[in-house]
Amino acid sequence: MAAEKLRCKECGSEYPLEALYVCERCFGPLEVAYAARGAGDVAALRRRIQAGPGDLWRYADFLPLAGGPPGPSNHLASRAGLPAGWTPLISADRLAERLGLRELWVKNDAANPTHSFKDRVVAVASARARELGFSALACASTGNLGNAVAAQAAALGLPSYVFIPADLEEQKVLGTGIYGSNVVSVRGNYDDVNRLCTEVAGEHEDWAFVNINMRPYYSEGSKTVAFEIVEQLGWELPDRCIVPVASGSLFTKVHRGFAEWLELGLVSGRQPALNGAQAKGCAPVANAFAAGQDFCQPVKPNTIAKSLAIGNPADGPYVLDLARRTGGGVDAVSDSQIRAGIKLLAETTGIFTETAGGVSVAVLSELARRGEIGRDERVVLLITGDGLKTLDAVRGSFEAHEIDPTLAAFEAALGQAVR
Amino acid sequence: MAVTVKIPTQLRSATGGQSQATVDGATVGEVLDGLFAQFGELRERIADEQGGLRRFVNVYLSGEDIRFLDGIATSVPDGAELTILPAVAGG
Numbered sequence: 001m002a003a004e005k006l007r008c009k010e011c012g013s014e015y016p017l018e019a020l021y022v023c024e025r026c027f028g029p030l031e032v033a034y035a036a037r038g039a040g041d042v043a044a045l046r047r048r049i050q051a052g053p054g055d056l057w058r059y060a061d062f063l064p065l066a067g068g069p070p071g072p073s074n075h076l077a078s079r080a081g082l083p084a085g086w087t088p089l090i091s092a093d094r095l096a097e098r099l100g101l102r103e104l105w106v107k108n109d110a111a112n113p114t115h116s117f118k119d120r121v122v123a124v125a126s127a128r129a130r131e132l133g134f135s136a137l138a139c140a141s142t143g144n145l146g147n148a149v150a151a152q153a154a155a156l157g158l159p160s161y162v163f164i165p166a167d168l169e170e171q172k173v174l175g176t177g178i179y180g181s182n183v184v185s186v187r188g189n190y191d192d193v194n195r196l197c198t199e200v201a202g203e204h205e206d207w208a209f210v211n212i213n214m215r216p217y218y219s220e221g222s223k224t225v226a227f228e229i230v231e232q233l234g235w236e237l238p239d240r241c242i243v244p245v246a247s248g249s250l251f252t253k254v255h256r257g258f259a260e261w262l263e264l265g266l267v268s269g270r271q272p273a274l275n276g277a278q279a280k281g282c283a284p285v286a287n288a289f290a291a292g293q294d295f296c297q298p299v300k301p302n303t304i305a306k307s308l309a310i311g312n313p314a315d316g317p318y319v320l321d322l323a324r325r326t327g328g329g330v331d332a333v334s335d336s337q338i339r340a341g342i343k344l345l346a347e348t349t350g351i352f353t354e355t356a357g358g359v360s361v362a363v364l365s366e367l368a369r370r371g372e373i374g375r376d377e378r379v380v381l382l383i384t385g386d387g388l389k390t391l392d393a394v395r396g397s398f399e400a401h402e403i404d405p406t407l408a409a410f411e412a413a414l415g416q417a418v419r
Numbered sequence: 420m421a422v423t424v425k426i427p428t429q430l431r432s433a434t435g436g437q438s439q440a441t442v443d444g445a446t447v448g449e450v451l452d453g454l455f456a457q458f459g460e461l462r463e464r465i466a467d468e469q470g471g472l473r474r475f476v477n478v479y480l481s482g483e484d485i486r487f488l489d490g491i492a493t494s495v496p497d498g499a500e501l502t503i504l505p506a507v508a509g510g
Binding site: 010021022024025026027028029191192194195198199202211212215295297298300312314317 | 430473476486487502504
């Protein structure tokens with residue numbers, strides 16, 4: 001399925017596979033278009049994927065690289081970069097029982113090299129950036145992307161520039177600077193950072209801004225979450241996926257991943273219902289969904305879920321359309337529901353997620369409570385990042401038992417509970 | 420009243436390569452009309468059939484998205500800077 005061209009999602013204009021991201025005719029976003037591919041021998045294609053590496057490059061046939069997956073094939077390309085993806089899909093039967101669901105799986109993308117799903121998109125964007133000859137990596141980030149870009153650039157031996165809002169969690173700032181990246185802390189929110197970077201990208205054309213001029217390639221990396229879910233379910237589809245929504249890019253690409261494999265016949269069934277998850281303090285897409293609109297009115301974010309704090313979500317209109325077409329929806333939850341979601345997931349699955357994961361869990365709980373999930377449904381919950389990155393959200397949520405180092409003190413504090 | 424409009428790289432083929440233009444107008448709408456009068460090709464690229472802006476076009480007045488102000492009816496002070504940028508997803 002070779003990448004053939006870039007195509008405008010709005011007007012269909014076509015462009016070469018270069019560092020372009022906006023249609024010059026109508027300003028719509030550009031997306032990678034692939035050469036048509038016949039169904040062929042499905043079993044052989046599955047075997048080829050299964051024989052691939054234990055990372056997202058097993059899906060290289062469906063990704064927009066001209067030269068195939070990066071590898072140590074010669075001295076010019078000896079640095080393959082950080083391998084991302086192939087994260088665990090975990091049966092969450094205790095959480096399912098708590099919520100009254102039959103079958104629930106957690107796709108734990110915190111198990112990526114820098115502990116979020118952003119390693120997927122950066123792996124693809126940086127590989128394509130190297131093919132195109134760029135000399136530096138850069139991004140506008142709410143934190144997780146900055147971590148991924150800084151680490152990937154370090155692995156590849158490229159300089160990096162990471163632009164973040166000044167109020168970001170300390171863990172996410174430290175997790176970027178440690179890789180030797182140039183951290184630019186911007187006094188403003190993510191939407192200000194994104195606007196600034198869009199201007200900077202126009203002036204520094206030798207930099208690969210992974211989520212701006214590399215965006216058509218970058219966003220394709222998110223399809224691999226859908227591919228992995230299908231493969232890990234034994235080449236079957238879930239009935240429903242819960243996906244956190246910031247800009248909406250992940251949501252649209254999870255849909256595209258399932259759609260491409262359905263079309264090829266690699267999996268059969270119907271497109272899963274997709275439910276978007278937002279925080280009430282930044283819910284432009286959920287608001288538009290509730291109001292029956294097909295566009296998003298931007299908002300000023302105010303939520304603990306900073307990795308989802310994008311008030312002006314560029315893929316919002318597409319999320320609205322896909323949520324409606326798949327029989328899903330877009331919901332928003334409060335900060336206290338987010339904290340409760342983090343705790344619920346941790347206590348029932350052993351997975352400690354960041355605030356964005358808390359948003360997904362809380363939306364799943366809401367859907368279950370409202371009876372919107374069928375009794376026989378197979379549900380996949382996307383956990384996109386690690387709880388160690390947003391420690392403030394859970395600080396003070398429990399008390400340790402501080403005691404003197406004596407058996408008597410221990411018995412006094414916990415003895416009852418131990419017996 | 421004279422306003423500076425910053426043109427993104429993707430639109431400079433319609434402005435003869437110019438990265439900014441000076442336009443008169445009291446509102447964002449008037450400034451855009453003035454801009455379209457100078458560079459006719461810009462209108463079909465960023466405006467829709469109803470005279471509004473296409474949905475992936477963001478316009479900022481001194482750094483603030485005009486959708487937080489009064490949209491294209493937002494009044495524009497003399498010497499202000501208007502920036503046109505494409506919407507970009509991904510964080």
